[in-house]
Amino acid sequence: MDLTIPEHILAARDSVTRLFEGEILPAMPGHEERREFPRALIARLGEAGVFGAAFPEDVGGTDMGFLAVALIAEEISRLAPEWGYAMNMQAMTCPFTIFNWGTAEQVRRFVPDLIAGRKIGMFALSEPGGGSDAAGAMKTTAKRVGDGYRLNGSKQWITFADQCDAGVLFAKTDPAAGHRGITAFIVEPKRVPGFTAKPIVMGGLSPCFNSCAVFLDDFAVPAENRLGEAGEGFKVAMSALDYGRLTVTARLLGMAQACLDMAKRYARERIVRGQEIGRFQMVQQLIADTVIEVEAARLMLYRLAWTMDAGQPATREAAQAKFFASKAAKGAAAAAAEVHGAYALTDEFPIKKFAAYVNVLNVGEGAPAVQRVLIAEDALGYKDANRHPPRRRR
Ligand SMILES: Cc1cc2nc3c(=O)[nH]c(=O)nc-3n(C[C@H](O)[C@H](O)[C@H](O)COP(=O)(O)OP(=O)(O)OC[C@H]3O[C@@H](n4cnc5c(N)ncnc54)[C@H](O)[C@@H]3O)c2cc1C
Known part of the structure; x- marks a missing residue:
């Protein structure tokens, strides 16, 4: 297994960063004030190909595969956790289920419009x-x-x-x-x-x-x-959740990374007893534990994407990756709060917002207990988690 991320996938991720920093994030305060769904911005992302990585070009996709889906979802959630929803509704759980299970006519009628952001999914x-x-x-x-x-x-x-x-x-x-x-x-x-x-x-x-x-x-x-x-x-739903767990894992990882980055930045800025708090070993322990969990979650995510790109069953890998990313993201949000002290409670730092979205994804696409049951039954030999071939149109 080669862990080098191909150049074209890194380029796709970088273009997502530029789109968010240049167009999406600056427009959000107005939308938040008006409590308005950003439909035009979703269409803008769709037009730029952000939602199309898992789909072939003949339905409007970019045919880059699941590793690209993972990196894009991770990056979006690192920058703006609330936008991660769009990766499930416009890029994966909704359109990919129609793509995999639909007739040719259903795929033609719905998939191109969903991944282009012209239609909103659910x-x-x-x-x-x-x-x-x-x-x-x-x-x-x-x-x-x-x-x-x-x-x-x-x-x-x-x-x-x-x-x-x-x-x-x-x-x-x-x-x-x-x-x-x-x-x-x-x-x-x-x-x-x-x-x-x-x-x-x-x-x-x-x-x-x-x-x-x-x-x-x-x-x-x-x-x-x-x-x-x-x-x-039921079969349709279960296969959809495997693919959905790829984006949810990536979203959790992106949020964990954002919390780690905030904690590192603050640890270098905040001076207590005449030194950066990052010099205190107990702060270093928080940072070190978070780094390790984030890196481990990233490896599990990439293994999941690799397994899916190889067309192999990935129910086991999806459950393990989602469970671990959730744990890592909860730990990262808690560590960021700890490092920021009282300032974690202010709106100056978006720690509460990341923690809230981590909690959403902790239960979304399967609560930890549900993943644990699947993982344990598989490990004990009661039920092979990967007993079904993955549903793929091609
Ligand atoms: C913001 C948000 C957005 C969502 N979006 C969608 C969406 O778009 N579409 C959609 O269909 N759903 C959506 N969900 C629902 C989500 O998938 C469910 O919340 C999730 O599946 C858990 O279901 P529940 O909340 O009813 O918890 P319950 O099923 O009531 O479970 C409660 C708790 O019981 C425990 N538990 C449950 N089963 C077991 C077990 N077998 N063994 C041991 N313990 C167990 C777990 O600890 C679990 O956390 C969303 C949820 C949230 C919060």
Whole structure:
């Protein structure tokens, strides 16, 4: 395994840095003040190819692969953690699921617009009854009516649902059949009535990017928008989460790196007892432990991306990498807070913001306990985590 990052991927990451520093970050205070979803900025990133790395050129992608996805997601979250959501909804969990499971016509209709940022995506799996056991907790139903389906029920925590043009949503077409009764759909909330999204207020997070409670009231979905076969939805969801965990791991790593950078900078600036606090060994211990965890998380992320780029099953690697990156990011945020003393509580340093987004991703795409169960069952030989071949269109 060669750990050298290819030049073209480094160049793609550098262009993301320039776009954020030059155009996206300067525009955000205005959007935050108006509590406005930055739709035009998403389209700008889409136009620049930021969301297309996992996709071939014939659907508008840049065909750079999963390592590029990882580096781009890491860089975005290092610079602006709230923007990491876009990597899941516009680059991976939503469009990549349609790409992998959709018919040629569905791919043509939805994928190019999603990765270009012309349409806003969504991935609606979790429900109020629970996210860890998404299949068991699922109460939303899809009933066949004429040449389509009628969906009823509710979803919870659905990111971008209040802006969504085209997203993936899961419902039970056969409630008696357990996880084999779940079907995936491509939904277009703005086209027909019956879909209501209410933003959930969460302290410390940007007001521009909402996660929502969603209510479905006889919401009509045409039969041609069914994604995969009826009853195949659980498989669709599980394969989507593996790929989603790549971006979530990268986002956690980016945030951990940002916290480490802040801690290092402050340790060199802050003078106590006549010396930089970085000279105190206990501060050095915080820095050293964080450096080690961040580097280890980075290696696990790159192994995951490499495994995916090689077309091999990666459920095990995704669970391990996501779990560890979450631990590293929580540790990095705590260390940054410790190093900054009282100033960690002020708005002068964005430590609270990073800590809030680390907490979001700690549970998002699977809580640590869920990863632990998967990792332990695999290690003990009860259930091979990599028993299924990865779902890839090509
Ligand atoms: C800001 C935000 C955005 C989100 N965006 C989306 C989205 O776009 N789409 C979407 O579908 N979902 C989304 N989610 C939901 C997220 O995926 C769920 O929160 C997550 O899956 C956990 O589900 P839960 O919160 O219902 O926790 P629960 O399932 O209620 O679990 C609570 C706790 O119980 C423990 N636990 C659960 N299962 C086990 C077990 N088997 N063994 C041991 N302990 C266990 C864990 O410690 C867990 O943290 C989002 C969440 C947040 C916070």
